Amino acid sequence: MRLPVGVKVGAFALVVMGTYTYYANSIPQIQSKPPAELSLEGGNVTPAQLVKAGEEIFKTKGTCEICHRIGQPGTRAPDLAGVGARAAKRKPGLSAKQYIIESLLQPGAYIVEGYPNIMPAVDKPPIALNRSEVWALTAFLESLGGTVDVTLDDIPKTVGAAAAGGAPAELKIPGDPKAGEVVFTGKAGCIACHKAGKIGASPVGPDLSQIARIQPPDYIMKKILDPAGAGTVAGYPKGVMPPMFGQSLTAKEYVDLVAFLMTLK
Ligand code: HEC
Ligand code: HEC
Structure with a gap:
């Protein structure tokens, strides 16, 4: 230096x-x-x-x-x-x-x-x-x-x-994080590929344990609906994260899931 x-x-x-x-x-x-x-x-x-x-x-x-x-x-x-x-x-x-x-x-x-x-x-x-x-x-x-x-x-x-000051520092997501965790481990099956804090262990996708510390809600929301469009994380294969969550999840499940991911800090 x-x-x-x-x-x-x-x-x-x-x-x-x-x-x-x-x-x-x-x-x-x-x-x-x-x-x-x-x-x-x-x-x-x-x-x-x-x-x-x-x-x-x-x-x-x-x-x-x-x-x-x-x-x-x-x-x-x-x-x-x-x-x-x-x-x-x-x-x-x-x-x-x-x-x-x-x-x-x-x-x-x-x-x-x-x-x-x-x-x-x-x-x-x-x-x-x-x-x-x-x-x-x-x-x-x-x-x-x-x-x-x-x-x-x-x-x-x-x-x-x-x-x-002025602008609010954090956007509040209206969903229920507890219900979102159930979507993460159950219906959506995110846990098959992602670790998220205390749950999960799969190395197929990136560890999401601190995702809310490094990304704003809009990135997380887009990633779920359009994984390829949000950019493929370096070191991971393209096209492995399923692109159909926008069709398979209900609006409530989606918002709850995002609320859960926003607790991962
Ligand atoms: C969510 C992950 C992420 C976080 C958090 C992050 N970066 Fe980055 N950074 C990237 C990626 C991916 C690139 C390469 C793509 C690009 O150029 O934007 C990059 C590029 C850069 C570059 C340009 C490097 C070059 O060789 O031209 C610098 C400098 C940098 N980051 C600094 C930082 C600093 C300092 C912090 C912390 C305040 C930080 N980054 C936080 C993901 C991140
Ligand atoms: C079949 C495996 C698989 C499933 C299921 C899966 N993902 Fe992924 N996911 C990946 C892979 C691989 C990546 C990294 C490559 C990329 O960016 O597309 C990724 C990337 C991500 C990222 C970006 C992480 C970062 O560090 O920027 C988020 C957020 C994410 N997934 C959330 C989810 C959520 C939420 C679900 C459930 C709705 C889910 N994923 C289901 C494989 C999967």
Whole structure:
């Protein structure tokens, strides 16, 4: 990792870096608290601190590791080792920094070859990172083979605005999750191919145990009705997930099933 001396990080301080230890399993008494927010306001933060904060977000609140790994293929997404270097060559006219920011905020703008367009925008639910967090995460990704030169001004001011207030963070699904679990294990037979938390063990399809942490309801709803149209998860064969659930399930069964899947966090 290269950190140029003159990196301009602006006048901001790392206020709650330590709060990321909320996630450490070793502190059971505060485990159930909602995810801490990283706020970088008033003061100074060094590039090294920024990268460290970004790495924490990558491993915890960002949920990136459910899909990506660094130095080995991820379960659903590309290996991010060296992304700070290859980012400069991804899109003509975009610097490494610009490409990385775009890949976080508008993942569908450039699709890495061999992967489906299934990465959620990181500043929207369910991941919903704020502007400081996207800044730190960008610095961390730049540090993977590139130069850390991102400033807070590079991150659009609108980032995370929805999560900070105003718009409701989570859409409530009207179904009954308990009834949906019965559909999952019974009539729909999803359990034949998917693990889902405490139930199921099949490796035929991806483990759905944390699906609601990494995907919004619209992806899950579309996947059930049109598996191929929603994009085939990397590393799994196309056409194995049955395409006829839209016909075989009643509207109530479908909504209950979605409500059940939304509990998998
Ligand atoms: C649901 C799975 C999923 C999650 C969660 C996810 N990603 Fe991705 N990501 C993907 C997939 C699939 C691709 C490749 C397709 C594409 O380009 O959009 C990708 C592409 C990327 C790329 C571009 C890589 C390149 O080589 O050009 C970056 C950078 C990235 N993700 C970073 C992140 C970070 C950081 C997080 C956590 C905040 C994250 N992703 C969360 C699935 C995911
Ligand atoms: C015959 C096996 C099979 C059955 C039955 C099946 N699936 Fe799948 N499913 C797969 C496979 C294989 C994939 C990965 C390939 C793809 O994306 O199509 C997948 C992918 C998914 C995904 C995307 C996971 C991710 O990580 O993005 C969801 C969500 C999903 N299935 C839900 C369901 C639900 C809900 C049911 C029951 C209504 C179901 N599946 C039934 C095989 C199956």
